Amino acid sequence: xxxxxxxxxxxxxxxxxxxxxxxxxxxxxxxxxxxxxxxxxxxxxxxxxxxxxxxxxxxxxxxxxxxxxxxxxxxxxxxxxxxxxxxxxxxxxxxxxxxxxxxxxxxxxxxxxxxxxxxxxxxxxxxxxxxxxxxxxxxxxxxxxxxxxxxxxxxxxxxxxxxxxxxxxxxxxxxxxxxxxxxxxxxxxxxxxxxxxxxxxxxxxxxxxxxxxxxxxxxxxxxxxxxxxxxxxxxxxxxxxxxxxxxxxxxxxxxxxxxxxxxxxxxxxxxxxxxxxxxxxxxxxxxxxxxxxxxxxxxxxxxxxxxxxxxxxxxxxxxxxxx
Amino acid sequence: xxxxxxxxxxxxxxxxxxxxxxxxxxxxxxxxxxxxxxxxxxxxxxxxxxxxxxxxxxxxxxxxxxxxxxxxxxxxxxxxxxxxxxxxxxxxxxxxxxxxxxxxxxxxxxxxxxxxxxxxxxxxxxxxxxxxxxxxxxxxxxxxxxxxxxxxxxxxxxxxxxxxxxxxxxxxxxxxxxxxxxxxxxxxxxxxxxxxxxxxxxxxxxxxxxxxxxxxxxxxxxxxxxxxxxxxxxxxxxxxxxxxxxxxxxxxxxxxxxxxxxxxxxxxxxxxxxxxxxxxxxxxxxxxxxxxxxxxxxxxxxxxxxxxxxxxxxxxxxxxxxxxxxxxxxxxxxxxxxxxxxxxxxxxxxxxxxxxxxxxxxxxxxxxxxxxxxxxxxxxxxxxxxxxxxxxxxxxxxxxxxxxxxxxxxxxxxxxxxxxxxxxxxxxxxxxxxxxxxxxxxxxxxxxxxxxxxxxxxxxxxxxxxxxxxxxxxxxxxxxxxxxxxxxxxxxxxxxxxxxxxxxxxxxxx
Ligand SMILES: Nc1ncnc2c1ncn2[C@@H]1O[C@H](COP(=O)(O)OP(=O)(O)O)[C@@H](O)[C@H]1O
Ligand SMILES: [Mg+2]
Numbered sequence: 082x083x084x085x086x087x088x089x090x091x092x093x094x095x096x097x098x099x100x101x102x103x104x105x106x107x108x109x110x111x112x113x114x115x116x117x118x119x120x121x122x123x124x125x126x127x128x129x130x131x132x133x134x135x136x137x138x139x140x141x142x143x144x145x146x147x148x149x150x151x152x153x154x155x156x157x158x159x160x161x162x163x164x165x166x167x168x169x170x171x172x173x174x175x176x177x178x179x180x181x182x183x184x185x186x187x188x189x190x191x192x193x194x195x196x197x198x199x200x201x202x203x204x205x206x207x208x209x210x211x212x213x214x215x216x217x218x219x220x221x222x223x224x225x226x227x228x229x230x231x232x233x234x235x236x237x238x239x240x241x242x243x244x245x246x247x248x249x250x251x252x253x254x255x256x257x258x259x260x261x262x263x264x265x266x267x268x269x270x271x272x273x274x275x276x277x278x279x280x281x282x283x284x285x286x287x288x289x290x291x292x293x294x295x296x297x298x299x300x301x302x303x304x305x306x307x308x309x310x311x312x313x314x315x316x317x318x319x320x321x322x323x324x325x326x327x328x329x330x331x332x333x334x335x336x337x338x339x340x341x342x343x344x345x346x347x348x349x350x351x352x353x354x355x356x357x358x359x360x361x362x363x364x365x366x367x368x369x370x371x372x373x374x375x376x377x378x379x380x381x382x383x384x385x386x387x388x389x390x391x392x393x394x395x396x397x398x399x400x401x402x403x404x
Numbered sequence: 405x406x407x408x409x410x411x412x413x414x415x416x417x418x419x420x421x422x423x424x425x426x427x428x429x430x431x432x433x434x435x436x437x438x439x440x441x442x443x444x445x446x447x448x449x450x451x452x453x454x455x456x457x458x459x460x461x462x463x464x465x466x467x468x469x470x471x472x473x474x475x476x477x478x479x480x481x482x483x484x485x486x487x488x489x490x491x492x493x494x495x496x497x498x499x500x501x502x503x504x505x506x507x508x509x510x511x512x513x514x515x516x517x518x519x520x521x522x523x524x525x526x527x528x529x530x531x532x533x534x535x536x537x538x539x540x541x542x543x544x545x546x547x548x549x550x551x552x553x554x555x556x557x558x559x560x561x562x563x564x565x566x567x568x569x570x571x572x573x574x575x576x577x578x579x580x581x582x583x584x585x586x587x588x589x590x591x592x593x594x595x596x597x598x599x600x601x602x603x604x605x606x607x608x609x610x611x612x613x614x615x616x617x618x619x620x621x622x623x624x625x626x627x628x629x630x631x632x633x634x635x636x637x638x639x640x641x642x643x644x645x646x647x648x649x650x651x652x653x654x655x656x657x658x659x660x661x662x663x664x665x666x667x668x669x670x671x672x673x674x675x676x677x678x679x680x681x682x683x684x685x686x687x688x689x690x691x692x693x694x695x696x697x698x699x700x701x702x703x704x705x706x707x708x709x710x711x712x713x714x715x716x717x718x719x720x721x722x723x724x725x726x727x728x729x730x731x732x733x734x735x736x737x738x739x740x741x742x743x744x745x746x747x748x749x750x751x752x753x754x755x756x757x758x759x760x761x762x763x764x765x766x767x768x769x770x771x772x773x774x775x776x777x778x779x780x781x782x783x784x785x786x787x788x789x790x791x792x793x794x795x796x797x798x799x800x801x802x803x804x805x806x807x808x809x810x811x812x813x814x815x816x817x818x819x820x821x822x823x824x825x826x827x828x829x830x831x832x833x834x835x836x837x838x839x840x841x842x843x844x845x846x847x848x849x850x851x852x853x854x855x856x857x858x859x860x861x862x863x864x865x866x867x868x869x870x871x872x873x874x875x876x877x878x879x880x881x882x883x884x885x886x887x888x889x890x891x892x893x894x895x896x897x898x899x900x901x902x903x904x905x906x907x908x909x910x911x912x913x914x
Contacts, residue, residue, distance in 0.1 A: 259515065263503060263507065266499075271497065275507070280507075
């Protein structure tokens with residue numbers, strides 16, 4: 082029974098750890114499906130995390146924090162759009178620039194406003210998103226197997242966790258069942274076809290980037306207001322890049338994206354759990370090895386096991402009609 | 405004259421330094437089929453794309469149905485009842501036919517009623533015009549003929565009253581082209597207006613009511629089709645009388661320069677593409693290989709020029725064997741006097757992002773003439789490029805222009821100039837005039853014959869039977885990877901056609 086509890090705990094932290102990945106990955110999905118590569122997921126998450134924690138702590142409201150996180154993150158997404166859609170700039174350069182600006186500005190502003198070495202003040206109850214305990218979660222805790230699954234895995238997460246997972250079917254639905262989704266997929270494949278069909282390529286891409294901004298904003302808010310009790314500098318720690326790897330891994334499909342992020346989250350959870358515990362046969366495994374696993378796995382899997390990942394065909398290429 | 409459906413007044417359009425349309429006036433009468441002819445690069449596609457709102461004119465006016473209109477996006481054009489089938493299809497390749505048809509014309513956010521409406525509309529259009537296509541098929545799995553049908557359906561579905569078709573028959577078989585023309589006539593009977601861009605004059609004569617001719621960005625003439633001739637149109641297009649058949653003297657075949665023996669080539673799937681082919685090409689003769697596209701000609705050329713692996717056989721260049729493992733060094737073959745003008749100039753012959761002068765020495769850039777120590781001798785290269793531009797009448801004559809900004813015919817001339825001016829002993833040319841306009845065809849043919857008269861061995865592969873017949877001293881016909889017959893230049897189209905269709909071949913096999 083002990084090992085079962087351990088498994089449930091690992092799975093529980095898998096969920097917690099995969100949420101920011103999942104939100105960022107879905108964010109990237111909107112933008113890349115519309116033909117805009119977005120290396121700047123990382124930066125947008127970071128400004129979201131900072132804006133969220135800062136606003137929540139100043140206004141004493143988790144929801145104002147979330148709103149601010151989304152607003153700032155969308156604003157950064159629009160900067161990316163302005164550079165790469167309106168001015169047809171290089172999307173990679175613009176994305177990298179956003180990451181740098183995000184990393185620097187959050188530290189400077191954090192120090193200027195709160196004087197805590199780039200941190201925001203620790204969030205008080207009410208300024209964070211609290212875990213939602215589902216009805217009867219405590220009562221069934223003792224029931225074998227189903228009890229812990231219900232009370233640990235399903236119940237007891239913050240609203241942002243449920244939001245993240247609800248976004249998976251929602252994104253699928255948007256992508257494959259709505260007019261916006263149809264046009265967005267089309268513009269990522271062949272913008273000229275969209276243009277000659279009488280639809281504005283630029284406006285369509287901007288709207289996709291707004292979706293991206295909203296989701297990276299929520300991802301950032303999750304990091305600073307749920308997982309952590311405040312903003313810490315560089316707290317995204319490369320999650321934006323892992324999310325991009327997961328996106329490729331998922332072949333730009335929402336349900337696949339969820340599984341990819343859960344897998345990466347699981348490896349992360351495992352590495353934390355196994356820290357210092359010797360494994361059978363191999364003995365003690367260095368933490369660094371476990372932390373490197375998601376990346377190693379991505380390389381290996383992309384190199385041959387998942388088949389060819391074909392990106393949206395117009396991805397990364399600015400739409401230029403006149404040479 | 406019937407009321408004008410479209411009137412273009414004083415249209416100007418430049419792309420950077422290139423003036424694609426200069427002060428163009430055009431009037432298209434309602435309920436007619438109006439042809440627009442012109443050489444490649446004359447500005448036909450640009451003009452029609454302006455009418456369709458894809459490009460914006462620098463200046464000029466557009467009237468539709470007698471009223472001045474402003475067309476800033478394709479949406480404006482669609483709203484005015486204009487539909488266009490582009491030269492390069494505007495389809496989303498991994499979407500279904502249905503999705504492509506409704507894209508942009510969906511009027512509900514959740515698509516349900518749009519899809520239902522599109523299905524019934526497609527059925528109606530299919531019945532009415534014989535435009536059959538499976539609405540659930542994926543575009544990239546359809547042959548080009550059907551993809552074009554989807555483009556036409558897209559326009560009709562949007563209720564186009566004025567339909568523009570840009571070089572529609574380039575991708576069609578003769579039977580498909582006939583079917584298309586029947587549809588166009590039917591549209592005309594229903595009172596719709598059709599604008600047909602083509603450079604095939606025969607089609608113009610067969611189907612249009614009126615024809616306008618463009619040359620180098622200007623509109624040079626408009627004629628009633630009944631009152632003009634192919635000769636006159638051809639002359640208007642190029643600005644002088646064209647020789648449809650190039651004069652050439654008797655060939656004086658010399659020693660064997662290129663010899664192919666029992667060559668067999670398989671493709672990546674293991675299918676035999678070239679099957680036990682043998683022939684010789686002597687100095688001072690042009691050998692033409694005729695055949696329907698896809699009968700192994702491309703693979704044959706690639707194997708001879710050392711860029712494709714051959715399973716067995718032997719190729720001798722000036723008496724010495726060519727490496728047939730597919731890893732031959734093209735530079736070495738060039739040094740040995742082999743020049744190759746590839747079929748696919750965009751992918752194999754040119755770097756489109758380079759300037760013209762760079763492409764005009766590409767592959768020969770290690771030549772002493774173009775070097776100054778370890779560096780490129782820019783002055784020599786520019787002088788050389790200018791020389792070629794003059795000699796081959798490459799337009800626009802600016803060696804600093806990006807190669808992508810030249811029209812297809814001029815790009816072909818850049819490759820030809822590069823290869824021919826190296827004075828090779830053996831010249832291999834794939835599709836010498838594919839996508840090239842009438843004036844340039846004549847010029848290219850003359851150059852090839854001049855090469856022959858200088859004693860070079862020339863091997864030409866072309867799917868244009870006329871071209872093969874007018875150039876070759878000997879004609880080999882390829883069918884299903886084999887050489888199925890050899891004829892002199894006097895062979896009739898009929899004789900060669902039967903061979904190309906594999907008729908005699910099959911009878912012989914029985
Ligand atoms: N999108 C574009 N950007 C730059 N130059 C172009 C573009 N489209 C066409 N051109 C140039 O304009 C001229 C006219 O081209 P086009 O209208 O395609 O001719 P046509 O259809 O008669 O063959 C050519 O020199 C071509 O290279
Ligand atoms: Mg054209």
